[in-house]
Amino acid sequence: xxxxxxxxxxxxxxxxxxxxxxxxxxxxxxxxxxxxxxxxxxxxxxxxxxxxxxxxxxxxxxxxxxxxxxxxxxxxxxxxxxxxxxxxxxxxxxxxxxxxxxxxxxxxxxxxxxxxxxxxxxxxxxxxxxxxxxxxxxxxxxxxxxxxxxxxxxxxxxxxxxxxxxxxxxxxxxxxxxxxxxxxxxxxxxxxxxxxxxxxxxxxxxxxxxxxxxxxxxxxxxxxxxxxxxxxxxxxxxxxxxxxxxxxxxxxxxxxxxx
Numbered sequence: 654x655x656x657x658x659x660x661x662x663x664x665x666x667x668x669x670x671x672x673x674x675x676x677x678x679x680x681x682x683x684x685x686x687x688x689x690x691x692x693x694x695x696x697x698x699x700x701x702x703x704x705x706x707x708x709x710x711x712x713x714x715x716x717x718x719x720x721x722x723x724x725x726x727x728x729x730x731x732x733x734x735x736x737x738x739x740x741x742x743x744x745x746x747x748x749x750x751x752x753x754x755x756x757x758x759x760x761x762x763x764x765x766x767x768x769x770x771x772x773x774x775x776x777x778x779x780x781x782x783x784x785x786x787x788x789x790x791x792x793x794x795x796x797x798x799x800x801x802x803x804x805x806x807x808x809x810x811x812x813x814x815x816x817x818x819x820x821x822x823x824x825x826x827x828x829x830x831x832x833x834x835x836x837x838x839x840x841x842x843x844x845x846x847x848x849x850x851x852x853x854x855x856x857x858x859x860x861x862x863x864x865x866x867x868x869x870x871x872x873x874x875x876x877x878x879x880x881x882x883x884x885x886x887x888x889x890x891x892x893x894x895x896x897x898x899x900x901x902x903x904x905x906x907x908x909x910x911x912x
Contacts, residue, residue: 660791661690661697663796668703672722673711681718684710691730694720701795704729731896732795734841735814736761738808739882740770740848746879752782753879755787757886758895763800764806765845768853775802795907805856812865816841819866820860821874821885823851827868830885834869835893844889846881 660683666674676684686691687867692712698720699705705727708720737759741747747764754762762784764775788796800808812818817837819830821844845860852860860866871884890896 658695658697659690661699661705661792663785663789664700666700668698668700668706668722670706670722670724674698674708674720674722676718676720677728678716681713681716683901684718685713695723696720697802699721699794702729705794727794729817730794730852732760732793732797733758733890735759735886735889735894736763736800736841736843737882737886738763738765738800738805738843738845740765740767740846740878741772741775741802742849742878743772746877747775747780748783749879750782750882753883754886755784755793756791757883757890758793759797759886760795760798761798763808765805766802767805767848769850771850777802785910809863812863813841814865816843816865818843818845818863818866819885819889820857820866821846821860821871821881822853822857822868823847823871824854825857825861827866827870830869830871830888831892833867834888837867839893842889842893842899844885846878846885849878866883 662676662680664674664676666672684696690696690710692710694710696708696710697705699710707723708724709723711719711721714865735758737754739750741764742750751762762780764780766773777799781796784797817840819842820832821830861868871881876884
């Protein structure tokens with residue numbers, strides 16, 4: 654029998670059986686007027702800590718909706734320990750980066766300002782909203798953390814020594830990313846993708862001197878910054894991330910097999 658649940662919602666509330674959860678105007682409007690749901694209809698909720706739960710709509714009011722949490726659908730899992738540092742892009746493309754990075758399992762999104770970055774401001778609330786929506790749609794059980802938008806040198810000043818930073822370098826000496834990742838040790842990692850105009854050469858020279866930085870190449874063509882993000886994440890996930898999992902089938906367990 655098909656699962657009647659029509660949507661998943663990220664909430665900040667603790668989740669446990671019998672817990673009451675209140676939704677704001679935007680979520681209430683979405684359930685009632687977009688999905689046409691009513692009292693008694695089921696939804697799924699998750700908060701990044703307690704797994705995913707089935708909940709039932711108790712009722713709607715003027716600008717609100719209340720839910721009651723029932724049984725747990727999935728235990729909480731952990732996202733890969735992978736950060737994405739990227740130079741901010743114009744609105745449509747930064748939205749794309751937040752969405753695709755979330756779908757591909759990034760645990761922290763961190764905008765950083767390089768010497769050629771344009772624009773020089775980031776709407777973190779919008780970035781998070783895109784990540785939340787992507788997490789709801791792709792059925793992951795967490796939402797990436799949001800790093801404070803900082804100049805690149807300040808972001809790297811307190812860098813943890815055990816976290817490798819793979820620099821997607823469009824110039825200079827760098828081994829192919831697949832070759833590097835096949836040999837990479839397990840552990841925390843991060844990817845750094847520069848702006849549309851590329852890194853400044855002096856910036857690249859400074860980066861490769863840092864002990865935790867490993868330059869990698871993304872092939873013979875110049876990629877747009879948002880394309881480079883997806884390409885680098887796909888390589889990391891397929892070679893050392895949770896796409897591998899010893900060859901086992903890691904799709905959501907409640908998905909019926911395709912005949």
